[in-house]
Amino acid sequence: MELHDIWFVLIAVLWIGYFFLEGFDFGIGVLTKLLARDRVEKRVLINTIGPVWDGNEVWLLTAGGATFAAFPEWYATLFSGFYLPLLVILLCLIVRGVAFEYRAKRPEERWQTNWEHAIFWTSLIPAVMWGVAFGNITRGVKIDAHKEYVGTFWDLLNPYAILGGLVTLTLFTFHGAVFASLKTVGDIRVRARKLALGLGLVTAVLALGFLAWTQADNGDGKSLVAMIVAVLALVGAIGAIKAGREGWSFALSGITIAASVAMLFLTLFPNVMPSSLNDEWSLTVTNASSSPYTLKIMTWCAVIAAPVVMLYQGWTYWVFRKRIGTQHIADAAH
Known part of the structure; x- marks a missing residue:
C-alpha cells in the first residue's frame, strides 16, 4: 500500500471520528427543540455536551488540514466547487460556538431564547449539509479536464444528495437522543429513550434507501459488507434503546455512522472526487496527492501527535462521564 493510499484511509478515519462525535453533538442541538420542554431541560441537554463540543470539532479541523496537505488537488477542487455550502457550514459552526458561550452571559429571557434558536438552527443546517456534500462527492460532480468544478450550486441539490442530507440529519438526531438518554436522569431520560426509538425507525428507512442506492451505483463486495454492518448495527441500536440499554445503543449507533462513512469511502476509492462528465477527469489518490516526501x-x-490528542480527548470524556438532570441545575444560575 502506497503512502497516498494510507492517507486516504486516515482521512476516512478522521471523518468517521468527526461524524461519530459531532453527530451526537448536532443531535443534542436539534433536540433542544424536539425534546426539552422548558429552559431548565434545555440547559440539561446543553450541559451534556458542554465540556466536549469544542473538542469534537478538532476532528473536522484535522480532516480538513490533512486533506489540504495530503491531497491539495482534492482540497482545491472541493473547496472551490462547494464554496457556498461549506461557507454556510463554517458560519453555522462559528455562530454555534458563540451561542454556547454567550447564552448564559445574561439573564434576560429574550437574550437566552435567541441564542437557543441559534443553537437549534446551527446544529440542524450542518447536519443536513454534510450529508448533501458527501452525497455529491460519492455520486460525482461536474469536474472538467483542468480538475475544476464547472457546475452550479443547484447541481448539488440533486435527489441522491438531498436523501443523503436527510439521512445524516435523522441519524445524528437519533445518535443525539441515545446520547441524551445515556447522559441524563429522570423524566428527560425516559422521553429521550422514547424519542430515540421513533427517530431510529425513520432513520432506518431513509438510511436503507440511501445505502442501497449507493451500493447499486458504485458498490462492490467491500462496500456491501460495510452496508450490511451499518444496517445490522442500526437495527441493534434500535433494539437496545427499546430494551433500555443506552450504552449498547450508543455504541451501535456509532458503529452505524462508522460503517456508513466507511462505505462511502470504499465506493470512492481509488477516486477522491469523481467527475460526472468524464471518468478520465476524476481526481484520484494518485493524481491529487502530494509528493511522497510530504506524505512521509x-x-x-x-x-507522534494523534495518540496524544486521542488520549486527552478520552480523558475528557472520562472526567465528565456522570449523568445530569434538572436537579443539578441551580435555580439562581443564568
Whole structure:
C-alpha cells in the first residue's frame, strides 16, 4: 500500500471520528427543540455536551488540514466547487460556538431564547449539509479536464444528495437522543429513550434507501459488507434503546455512522472526487496527492501527535462521564 493510499484511509478515519462525535453533538442541538420542554431541560441537554463540543470539532479541523496537505488537488477542487455550502457550514459552526458561550452571559429571557434558536438552527443546517456534500462527492460532480468544478450550486441539490442530507440529519438526531438518554436522569431520560426509538425507525428507512442506492451505483463486495454492518448495527441500536440499554445503543449507533462513512469511502476509492462528465477527469489518490516526501513527513507527525490528542480527548470524556438532570441545575444560575 502506497503512502497516498494510507492517507486516504486516515482521512476516512478522521471523518468517521468527526461524524461519530459531532453527530451526537448536532443531535443534542436539534433536540433542544424536539425534546426539552422548558429552559431548565434545555440547559440539561446543553450541559451534556458542554465540556466536549469544542473538542469534537478538532476532528473536522484535522480532516480538513490533512486533506489540504495530503491531497491539495482534492482540497482545491472541493473547496472551490462547494464554496457556498461549506461557507454556510463554517458560519453555522462559528455562530454555534458563540451561542454556547454567550447564552448564559445574561439573564434576560429574550437574550437566552435567541441564542437557543441559534443553537437549534446551527446544529440542524450542518447536519443536513454534510450529508448533501458527501452525497455529491460519492455520486460525482461536474469536474472538467483542468480538475475544476464547472457546475452550479443547484447541481448539488440533486435527489441522491438531498436523501443523503436527510439521512445524516435523522441519524445524528437519533445518535443525539441515545446520547441524551445515556447522559441524563429522570423524566428527560425516559422521553429521550422514547424519542430515540421513533427517530431510529425513520432513520432506518431513509438510511436503507440511501445505502442501497449507493451500493447499486458504485458498490462492490467491500462496500456491501460495510452496508450490511451499518444496517445490522442500526437495527441493534434500535433494539437496545427499546430494551433500555443506552450504552449498547450508543455504541451501535456509532458503529452505524462508522460503517456508513466507511462505505462511502470504499465506493470512492481509488477516486477522491469523481467527475460526472468524464471518468478520465476524476481526481484520484494518485493524481491529487502530494509528493511522497510530504506524505512521509506527515505520517511521522501523525504517529507522534494523534495518540496524544486521542488520549486527552478520552480523558475528557472520562472526567465528565456522570449523568445530569434538572436537579443539578441551580435555580439562581443564568
